[in-house]
Amino acid sequence: MFKYIKEYYIKLLPDLQEKDWNALQEKLTIQYVKKGEFLTRNGEVCRQVSFINKGILRMYYLVDGKEINMSFVPPFEYLSEYESFLTSQPANANVDALEDAELINLSFDNMQLLYKSNPIFEKAGRKIAEMLYISISTAVTRLLTLTPEQRYQHILENEPYIIQSVPQYMIASYIGITPEHLSRLRKKMTSTKPLN
Amino acid sequence: MFKYIKEYYIKLLPDLQEKDWNALQEKLTIQYVKKGEFLTRNGEVCRQVSFINKGILRMYYLVDGKEINMSFVPPFEYLSEYESFLTSQPANANVDALEDAELINLSFDNMQLLYKSNPIFEKAGRKIAEMLYISISTAVTRLLTLTPEQRYQHILENEPYIIQSVPQYMIASYIGITPEHLSRLRKKMTSTKPLN
DNA sequence: ATTTTATATTAACAAATATCAATGAGAAAT
DNA sequence: ATTTCTCATTGATATTTGTTAATATAAAAT
Numbered sequence: 001m002f003k004y005i006k007e008y009y010i011k012l013l014p015d016l017q018e019k020d021w022n023a024l025q026e027k028l029t030i031q032y033v034k035k036g037e038f039l040t041r042n043g044e045v046c047r048q049v050s051f052i053n054k055g056i057l058r059m060y061y062l063v064d065g066k067e068i069n070m071s072f073v074p075p076f077e078y079l080s081e082y083e084s085f086l087t088s089q090p091a092n093a094n095v096d097a098l099e100d101a102e103l104i105n106l107s108f109d110n111m112q113l114l115y116k117s118n119p120i121f122e123k124a125g126r127k128i129a130e131m132l133y134i135s136i137s138t139a140v141t142r143l144l145t146l147t148p149e150q151r152y153q154h155i156l157e158n159e160p161y162i163i164q165s166v167p168q169y170m171i172a173s174y175i176g177i178t179p180e181h182l183s184r185l186r187k188k189m190t191s192t193k194p195l196n
Numbered sequence: 197m198f199k200y201i202k203e204y205y206i207k208l209l210p211d212l213q214e215k216d217w218n219a220l221q222e223k224l225t226i227q228y229v230k231k232g233e234f235l236t237r238n239g240e241v242c243r244q245v246s247f248i249n250k251g252i253l254r255m256y257y258l259v260d261g262k263e264i265n266m267s268f269v270p271p272f273e274y275l276s277e278y279e280s281f282l283t284s285q286p287a288n289a290n291v292d293a294l295e296d297a298e299l300i301n302l303s304f305d306n307m308q309l310l311y312k313s314n315p316i317f318e319k320a321g322r323k324i325a326e327m328l329y330i331s332i333s334t335a336v337t338r339l340l341t342l343t344p345e346q347r348y349q350h351i352l353e354n355e356p357y358i359i360q361s362v363p364q365y366m367i368a369s370y371i372g373i374t375p376e377h378l379s380r381l382r383k384k385m386t387s388t389k390p391l392n
Numbered sequence: 393a394t395t396t397t398a399t400a401t402t403a404a405c406a407a408a409t410a411t412c413a414a415t416g417a418g419a420a421a422t
Numbered sequence: 423a424t425t426t427c428t429c430a431t432t433g434a435t436a437t438t439t440g441t442t443a444a445t446a447t448a449a450a451a452t
Contacts, residue, residue: 063341070340083330092337119315122322129325130282136332137279141288143339144266145259146370148439167399176340181439183401200404363429377409379431 001030005104007053012127020120021079027110033057033097039079040095045088046081048105055101056165060173069174072098074161078128078168079147098166143176149185151175197226200272201247201300208323209316210222215317223306227299229253235275235291235299242277242287244301251297255289256369265370268294276322279364292364340373345381347371 002025009024010016014174031050033039040046042062050057052075059081061068070093073079084091085108106114114121142151152175155162162171168186169179205220206212212386229235236242238258245299246253248271256265266289269275277337280287281304302310310317338347348371351358360368364382365375373381 061337061341068341070336072359083333086326086330115319119318122315122318124312126322127324128317129322129329133325133329133332134279136329136336139409140266140332140336140339141257144334144369145257145264150452158426170398173340180402183440187401201409365429374410375430376411376432383431 001053002028002104004053008051008076009124013124015096016120020118023117024114024121026101027106027114029105029107031103031105033103034099035097036101038094038096039103040081040093041083042090042092042094043090044083044084046091046095047083047109048107049080049085049111050105051078052076053102053104055097055099055103056161057095057101058098058166060097061093067170067173069170072162072166072174074160074165076153078132082132102192148175148177148181149189152185153181153189197247198224198300200249204247204272205320209320212316219313220310220317223302223310225301225303227301229293229297229299231296233293235293236277236280236287236289236292238288239286240280241284243271243281243305244303245278245281245307246299246301247274247299248272249298251293251295251299252357253291253297254294254362254366255261255291257289263366263369265366267271267372268358268362268366270361274328278328310346317392330353341363343374344377345370345385348378348381 005028006021006025009021022077022147031039033055039050039057052073054075056145057073057079058069059065059071059079062068071079079095081091081093081095083089084093088108111121111125142154146154152171155171161175166174168182171193172179172182174184201224202221205217227235229251235253237245248269252271252273253269253275254265255267255269255275256263258264267275275291277287277289277291279285280289284304296382307317307321311321338350342350348367351367351371358370362370364378368375368378371378
């Protein structure tokens, strides 16, 4: 059960000791989420971060009744409505499962206990925040510097799990366009496709 | 000289001791940057984070010879080409000064020394990364969920220093439109302005 | 197998935004 | 005061993207 998350932490913290891992593991809880179920709803405070063992999760905003997708997260990565988690303020986004999922959760309170108990967990928290920053920072860059077609191309090349697992109409808002427009771009791309 | 940055850290870390602050201060260096001068150039590795004592700094990308502005940073905040800083890889963005600026720098190497010397600095690093995450995360949200007009309105209400200090044509790419289009939106907004 | 349901495509048209070129206004330099 | 330069505005036109509605396709349910 904890195989992948343990590997994740060992990679993150090469100096992690077995006893540190045990202290961490004691604080983890398992959660099963069925396809379509919510992990966090708009208006609630998000009180945990979730390591995904299995399944794909999605974070999205509701704007004028329409879903605007912010992220699709695959196995072996962390997900949270991190703004809400960090500030203990109500979440503005929703998080749900696009497939039946298996999660390993760490609650806010347990995370604070870990921070106090051992500085290596501060270091883990720092590194995770830094990784999340880099990930979202490159997302802003793509939104401002690439055309919608280039943004879709980027997903094809760099996030293929999204193409395989996420309906096209959800990908559309993720790159900032309508489903109809994405459909047309795809058609254009196949007819203009380079031959290599 | 260190008045504001000291206040920043005390606010960030209520349990910061005077001796901790002294250890930190020893690692800081001052840098003066004239208007238009570069702090970090695309292709170079960014080796420091800069606390802004005075002046406004800008981070931008060059795309097809055009500047796409990613952020404008006012006094008393931290700035860095953080992706490059964290990964020690060449920066993709440029950072320059929009006004004569006074910076307090902390180098990557000195930051690692601080991390090793005292866990409170790990905590500082974590909190700063978390704040940067929240800040950029709300930026993505605005890009995906607001119209260009609403994004400009957001700047008017929440980042007025940008309106006051940054030329309009630079603000345009920051909200993802052309200068001409921003000019038209502004005209439309004044004629449709609510009366309160 | 058949029927429903969800998703994707297409077309016609409308709206938003970009481009190009010209003009205007203000700040900085002489 | 005049000139130069930078930035902002405006107009005409082109391109991109959105909207609406219909149709097609594929997946799920019965």
